[in-house]
Amino acid sequence: MSINVSLGALSLRNPTILASGILGTTASSLIRVYKSGAGAVVSKSISINPNEGYKTPVLIDLGYGYINSMGLPNPGLDEMIVEFKVVKSKKVKLFGSIFASDIDEFKYLASKLTDYVDALELNLSCPTKMGVGLEIGKIPWMVEETTREVYKKSKVPVIVKLPPLVTLIDELTLAAEDGGASAVTLTNTAKAMKIDVFSKKPILQGVYGGLSGKALKPLSLACVFKAYEVLSIPIIGCGGIYSWEDAVEYILAGAKAIQIGSAIVSEGLGIFKKICIGIKKYLEENNIDKINDLVGLAHRR
């Protein structure tokens, strides 16, 4: 029973992937997560120049999920390349996530990073920064154009990460496909907020944050299910995956691989291995040979 999967030209030892922005700024952290069992790791989203992100508080724990407004902190392209070289020297399957405020920046980032990563993930869906995330990711033609320009500059597969806009997700994912994406990651966090009734102010300095974790799962899963009906390229599911059951739900909905973020808090870094074991057992019990045969089964009528 093997649980390796291929996403187009990319092949992974297993379908569990560390989601972007989770423990992903330093080489040592990315290597640690890969060693703990992930099939691949995605870096923190990178910009050309260093970015401090928002001031704390940047995280609200709701008990059933998190709202974060990290604001995409990262040390910038040059420093990240230094880290990536270390990561690649350890034969880690690495996706480089990038964000930018215009297409030229995206092109520049792609052309610089393409030599150091196994795939590029375009973050077109960050709900906290103006003009660099959702502002692109909610408009199909912008998704398509951005994807296409990055695709032209990239020697490695391009993955497009989109927001959990269930009602628009078919158009958005088709736009990514048309632009040349090898896969889509569904989804990033949902735009959300919380207000402190005592000070009468939003808690997060950036006002809005991104909802992740358990609360996000029903939305992201619906996105995967809906996108699977129109797409030809593979889908990577992401949002509130805490257990093998959650992972299998995404696979049945149409995902070929899955990303894990928030669950690391409660489940620890052992989650990658635990989910792989659970999926293996499930495949065995259901007499299914490989993950591929499970993908999208929930669409049968």
Next chain:
Amino acid sequence: MSINVSLGALSLRNPTILASGILGTTASSLIRVYKSGAGAVVSKSISINPNEGYKTPVLIDLGYGYINSMGLPNPGLDEMIVEFKVVKSKKVKLFGSIFASDIDEFKYLASKLTDYVDALELNLSCPTKMGVGLEIGKIPWMVEETTREVYKKSKVPVIVKLPPLVTLIDELTLAAEDGGASAVTLTNTAKAMKIDVFSKKPILQGVYGGLSGKALKPLSLACVFKAYEVLSIPIIGCGGIYSWEDAVEYILAGAKAIQIGSAIVSEGLGIFKKICIGIKKYLEENNIDKINDLVGLAHRR
């Protein structure tokens, strides 16, 4: 200390309202909820003809919210008018919620119901039925046109209920305002789903359902906050309100009144009174005279 509020021409004895579809098909149930303390009650969404809705299971309890696919069951216009007459005979503040598959139907419903209700609420946001909810509510011009036509037929204020599409909510609410809405209700449930890994099928017969309760709150609150920055008409907050703190968060974000649905399960029908008491105490402790002075305070910088 009074906590009555006015939504344009409508005045309510308090800002708590029973959300549509919650216990709202029969006169006796609506009267009971009003007597238990709600400032107003919204009926189940009504169509011209009787509608059975989806077969069970129609509800998934996530522990931190619900996914429902009732599918808008209702006994149809004529039967509902019979019930509404009973409700109005008890001097209950009643909003009639309506849904339809085209503008002519909406116009017909509005013209027939306008004599029996204190306001009409247009449900342009049901995530489970094709062609009657989200399909309109995600497109600004359709929201505007539908609102305008209903507005023309209605003698009572028209409230437009929209989906939790945070990224589009400013355009959608402005469209409702331009169409003649007296208020907007933000928000309905979010399109969501769950798959049973054992049978490998979506649990809900309608595949998709609507996410409500705690998990919805961060999204709905962000909608209210964002819409408040562009709107002139009042906002009614809705989504995951379980306590007076939740209610105050919505008011600080910009809501003048709030609707309660899912919380009835865990908090019981006493929730309307409990929230009113909490808001009163909060106003006192903060030396604020009336709810109006609290509306939108979280926008101060």
Next chain:
Amino acid sequence: MIVSQKPIEIVNILTHSNRIKTFYLKLKDRIRVAPGQFMMVWIPDAEEIPISISYFNGSTMGLTIAAVGETTRQIHKLKIHDSLYVRGPYGNGFKIPRGINKIWIIGGGYGIAPLLLLAKKASSMNVKVISFLGARNKDELLFYDQFKLLGEVFASTDDGSEGFHGDVTTLVEKYLSVSKTDLMYACGPEDMIVKLIKLACNHNLNLQASLERLIKCGIGLCGSCCLDPLGLRVCRDGPVFPLKILVKLNELGCYYRSPSGVKVKLSD
């Protein structure tokens, strides 16, 4: 409380008749059950339906199900080691007030099933239990022997195959001429309940009765099980109601609501 639909293994099946079976489930979650509460029961490709709990010992739960339609017939096809999806328990359950010495338990059809847990509880509280069980035939006098272990039992069958040949309410009425009780508990067809309400009023007896209406959500949210004229919910405020409420429920015996909410007349 099991909040969400999840499959639970069937460890035993008791076949009472060709129409009624009891399914025993082994629960992993620790839950508490009051007599009269119900579970929402589902299997994929069928509907989710309310079924009262007829047995519970802390880890094994019994659900006694009459095959009356599509879903219940599907469930009847299940074998040991298959699974039922359940969530619950929901509803309020029967109450045994302090100071009660003697109760009558009146069950009709599969309505007998949930009363067994009640009889056991009353018995354990040293309350004297007299049971009146009515069914189509001897086989459907559910848990007949178990009721006998807990006190005196009077049976009635439609076909006369056991006990009184006729209606269980007639049996109760007859017995009323020789004895009295502190409190009657009833579960069964609506016309039986309606007759018992009248009987209780006429003889100045107290009564708790379990009612049925269309249950969709099971948790008091959707309103499909509301009763006129008080707007009470069978799934949440019930299924068990005391006499002082029962007498006010003017829709009882007259009509119920269809899945759309349209009133449907009860022909009788």
Next chain:
Amino acid sequence: MIVSQKPIEIVNILTHSNRIKTFYLKLKDRIRVAPGQFMMVWIPDAEEIPISISYFNGSTMGLTIAAVGETTRQIHKLKIHDSLYVRGPYGNGFKIPRGINKIWIIGGGYGIAPLLLLAKKASSMNVKVISFLGARNKDELLFYDQFKLLGEVFASTDDGSEGFHGDVTTLVEKYLSVSKTDLMYACGPEDMIVKLIKLACNHNLNLQASLERLIKCGIGLCGSCCLDPLGLRVCRDGPVFPLKILVKLNELGCYYRSPSGVKVKLSD
């Protein structure tokens, strides 16, 4: 565990010096605290920062805070009955292995504060505690008298106003020529920790030390507190690390990461 930012009333404030205060909070939630764990502390319009727990009795929590920058200065302006927003406790805390008889506790500056809980716990386990406390001046020898009640205390101050005039590590080094210990526990400035690691290696002693790095999320999610070359998180895998880990942390004493993740050299 208090999961989300929420205001907790300050019931007492202890002013140690013009730079350091201890704030006592009355908690309503029941939580458990291990010595060495920290809270994320916030007040509106300022930042949320990690602060170790210096006192805990089940319902009252003490947080000892040095005013070193914008947020800590804001917090210092608070009065009794004002509130601090806290979430936590987070991190792993110090471990007292079985069979340990004698420990040395070495604190520098506000790093003394979290060690008081540790000294109390060790003492209650009949472990002999010897404390080495270093501070700028006598006033900042935090909880000096309380440490004395728990065992022998050696003090050092930068200005010589109490005890040894100089560095606390020098004090420890001197004492090492006359005595030994099973285990050293340390909290304080990074250069102090680095010196103690060397000392521990040279004298074949064991050591647990609490480290500081930029904490943003506090729960092991964002990666801003990761240490090279193992990718360990101060907020989750730490803040306390054992010697066998400490010796591998080649960034210690050399650099830390800025809010963007850029390496910043530690000049020393």
